Amino acid sequence: MNTPWTYLLLFLAMSLTAVSALAQHKYYTRTVRRLARENNDPGSVLVSGRGKGRVRGAIAVLVLDKQTEVIRAAAVMEGASVLARFKQRPDWVGLCARDDLPRSSPRLAKAVADARTHIPGRRKPLPTPGSMLRR
Template sequence: MELDGRFGIVLLVVLLLGIGLSLFQHFSYQRATRRMVAEHQGARESFLVSGRGKGWLRGAVVLLVVDSSSSRIEAAEAMVGASVFARFRPRPELLGSLSSARDRAKDKHLGEAVESAIAQYRTLRKKR
């Protein structure tokens, strides 16, 4: 079997498609974080933290706004599913006490993302 230029072209197209979809997902994350920062900008005791739960085909990324004076999650958005097809959506089930947030996350990867975000919050609190 003889290799011709078509294989190289197909490989290049797949590579460029992967790069394009990754950039699209990155910009979606950027928009969500900017939107949440703008919505909670006046809250002096609040932290915006993010966490990630990884899987082979699916995963989750969560953004949480945590009020440090009450240790409560005031806002939550998550992107759950196959990476390039998922979008950030509000997750009202995560609102409330920080200590039980992991239990309120029904999806395995979302729970891992919440744990990661809580760990980031605790690190930020120690530094402040």
């Protein structure tokens, strides 16, 4: 049943997916730039990380004190679609990123841990043989 309408519908679905993914990427970029502009202090570092799940994922964008890893600003996005939006987390400000953070899902905890690995000057943990097979 390969009619021209089938191909047109497939093309439209793929186009909608591409356009919505680009829109979400622009939204992510705007959020990161806004946080960087608002928190442009010496000794601060902006990092982001992701936590993947089977269906849903999470992204954490954190502004940290480079030495103590105390959170100065935080925005998180959780969801399963391109319609997910960043939410500010003022309740995390002043907390250490190494500790368990309030109201965070397991995916969000993974995203924060991943963000901490992106602090400049910090050595990243070496991959284990088993972790290389899971990719």
